[in-house]
Amino acid sequence: MSGADTDGARAFLDRAADRMVDATAIERIAIGFASTALALALGSVIVAATGYDAVEFVTSLVDGAVGSESNIAFTLRQSSMLILAGVAVAIAFRAGVFNIGVQGQFVVGGFATSLTILYFAPHLPEGTTGGVLLMALGAIAAMLAGGAYAALPGLMKAYADANEVITTIMLNFIASGVVYFLIDEYLRPAGTSAPNTERFPEYVELPRVVFDSPSFSVVGLGVALAAVVLVAVFMSRTRLGYDLVTSGHQQSAAAYSGVDPGRTVVTTMVLSGMVAGLAGAVFAVMILGYYSDPSTFPTFGFDAIAVSLLAANSPVGVVPAGLLFGGLDAGGQYIGFTTDVPSELVDGVVGLIVLFVAAPELFRMAGKRAWLGGDRE
């Protein structure tokens, strides 16, 4: 309460916040690495304190993320998915629409891809040409389906005042349940018991190019990065992007400038859902090669919320955030195989890293909001 100590600390904090607000992109990335190292140091103390081998823990984590070619491939695979889904989240959040339904749109998109590929495969030539055609059709179908599925909560919000957080969460369950039902009831090949569709033809496959991994292709990462670039350009250089982002910043000013709020919500959801659907397509083609019970899928659509928030909802920022989360995911899973450290502890340390990386960014945002840094009259 009283005393010069708190005031001195306040002045120090003020200056620190000033410094943070004005940090450059490179400084921020450096801060991110330093935070990760610090969190790892603290995490290994905790690991050691609970009686496990801290050195082994840290080396396993790093090893799992970047230790070998196949581990890097796995990291990049997870990162590709998280980047794509993260961009989907970022579009919506930037426009002030809280699309928590990326997972559902992702599930529906992947399902549309699978149906398209399985339906058209007999009608198209086999081999590379057919494969490329099928994948292209599948991707288009995924984007249409994801966009359409996301349009539902958009319409409900715009014209019936239904809170999109609630509707998108509910639609996640519906997507998962309905897709499971359809697969189990109609698409399961006779004589099998697992709720899986038939496998896609083997020529429906992304070329591996660099890494020799059955579930990762740099083309998948390329799709994710292309989506990042397209969305970033869309947001910063197009009229519609300006309309969406302005709505997210300040609804009343957007309306003043002639933006139709209802239509903007629907557009935002459709775009977000399209990217989420594309993520589903990549998942189905690159990782699975068939389609399955969505409740067994990784929760990329939910993890992407954390990715997007860490990136301050910037589509470009989603790339480093996605790589970090992908690496932690890969490393965390690897620890499970190589050490006896309980998975709860692994998750705890991973959470610590995310917290440490996010804290300076949050500090920055808070500082910015408090109008620190820069010029002020």
Add this chain to the structure above:
Amino acid sequence: MSDGETPVGDGGEAETDETPAGDGGEAETDETPADGDASRDSVDLTAADGDVPPAVRLEGITKRFGDVVANDGVDFTLEPGTVHAIVGENGAGKTTLMSVLYGLYRPDEGRIVVDGEPRTFDSPRDASDAGIGMIHQHFQLVDTMTVLQNVVLGYEPTDSGLVDADRAREEIAEVCATYGFDVDEYLDTRIEELGIGVQQRVEIVKSLYRGADTLVLDEPTAVLTPQEVDDLFDVMVELTESGRSLVFITHKLEEAMAVADEITVLRDGEAVGTVDGDATSREELARMMVGREVLFDTVERTTSPGAEILSVEDLHVRDDRGLLAVRGVDCTVREGEILGIAGVEGNGQAELVEALTGLRSVEEGTVTFAGRDVTDRSRRERIQAGIAYVPEDRQAEGLVQDYDLVRNALLGNQTVEPFVRGRFVNWGAVRDHAESIVDEYDVQPGNADAEASSLSGGNQQKFVVGREFEHDPDLLVASHPTRGVDIGAIEFIHERLREMRDDGVGVVLVSSKLDEIQQLSDRIAVVYEGEFVDVVDPAAVTDHDLGLLMTGDSPDGPVAAAEPAADGGGGA
């Protein structure tokens, strides 16, 4: 710090207090301070000889923000027991200077001397401990807490660790009794239930309770009604009579002249001079503020209006609560004509304006623009058709606060060439546009990369006005275009409005300033409870008659035998 004991008094600081009796300063300060208790312990005997140190002395204060020099070697002396007004245009550095005094900013150069003693402030807490209190334009009160809780917040008298509410109550009652405040009547009322005027007095009581001898009032009248302004002035007199010293920041010259003993004028961060409040004139102050002569008179027009550009028939509009706010308005505006809309705020002006600009749907009636029925046209379609709009609320509507000015220059221009080409934004053209607005409308700081939220209110307004004026509209709807803007800018905006009128733009002007309406309008429509009670000729109506019309009465001899209203409108 160690002032937990008697918050009403001066705290533990050994200040060289001005003696209450016989200090021989310019203004009479010889009432006993009546602190309630006799805690003014450290009476400096030399003071009794008339050699009282100033309550506050700022010497050569310089404060820079990056390249911008907000204060440039400013000297300022506040004599004890007086009101010292600081006037200046928006961005002249008034608030920065006071923020330095209040410990919010640390000056790059210069010295702060309080009661003869040099000081450095690291935080507002230090300033507060030195007896300086600040009443911000936006009150620093917790809405959901009671008046009592707000006043003692952070300085609670305690009894074995618990807040001693009874003692707090007594002490606040004492403060109130001393200055004749009514705040103690509301001690258990929550702030959100109180009017703005009362909230402001709570702020003042809060500062006094904390032992403030010097109060800085930052544009205190901006939020008040005329009646509340009078009350505030009474309070200020009361405070100085009991020995407190006041700094009064304002850009309203009449107010400064009405209450201040001395007036210091700031321009571009420099103190251009200090004058005696009684001996100066509006013209002199305005010249000092702006740096040249300022005209206050109505300018005769030499052009005449053309064809009808806007026509409104039997317009009915509902407000946010679903009540009819506009009930059957008919009017027309011609090219090259300014239609002023006068009225007490809240009589449907806001809803009428929103219906004209396409932001609010119409219940009944039609809006015809340039011969086309636009009643059901969207806001964007109306922008494209050539309707520009200076919104009443620049903070929420006119600007995106966390965009820089370049991005804000696109707001409302998203469909206008050359700022967009096809679906893409041409940021180069937008930036040029933003820079030309900043230049031409003298937006400070003169940097298009500044975030909107970092600009003072008046500069924000200038930017919005500039953007909308430069739309090349056929119809301009301007809602309070000079609100919060300083004299130089008002003059400029008025001149631009006249130019646009002469160029054939139809203008709908809503303003709460009667003198503005009278100076600019070709016709004045008086609105009362959502209806136009009369449309009058500005040259042939008096303030008095307008006032009557605005309150729903009709003057006996309407619009008759009236001399053109003198400028100034605002006086007592």
